[in-house]
Amino acid sequence: MNALDAYEIRVLDEGDIGPMRGLLDCFGEVFDDSDTYCSAQPDDRYLAALLSDGSFFAIVALEDGAVVGGLVAYELRKFEQARSEFCIYDLGVLEPHRRRGIGTALIERLKLLARDRGAWIIYVQADLGDDPAIALYSRLGTREDVLHFDIPPG
Numbered sequence: 001m002n003a004l005d006a007y008e009i010r011v012l013d014e015g016d017i018g019p020m021r022g023l024l025d026c027f028g029e030v031f032d033d034s035d036t037y038c039s040a041q042p043d044d045r046y047l048a049a050l051l052s053d054g055s056f057f058a059i060v061a062l063e064d065g066a067v068v069g070g071l072v073a074y075e076l077r078k079f080e081q082a083r084s085e086f087c088i089y090d091l092g093v094l095e096p097h098r099r100r101g102i103g104t105a106l107i108e109r110l111k112l113l114a115r116d117r118g119a120w121i122i123y124v125q126a127d128l129g130d131d132p133a134i135a136l137y138s139r140l141g142t143r144e145d146v147l148h149f150d151i152p153p154g
Contacts, residue, residue: 009062016051031092091133110122
């Protein structure tokens, strides 16, 4: 039996409010940041609109119906050519489920979505020192060293 056989990899849609909340809780635990992911979750209407947006994608790994990992990505339509890029915004797997291929399976599912939508590339940012993420992304793609800047609005 393959280690991944115990998991269902699924793209969420507007009716998947429960699994979306499960993903938020999962990220709160994985990133040790429940303030961001759990303390002020949007209402069901907001989440349904987000999940039906067409440029937002949430993909989860489920074990017996419970979210044990997931990925959130955005499609960015380009202006210089008729193509798009996908940005993986968050990817996380709960500690007991790591090293079983879930992260790779989530990215593989996103690759199918991106290909079907004619995307040119998928990119992701990893923080220095996050060695497991850097190792995963290095196996799947090409590393570019860039600087990231946060600019506050107005």
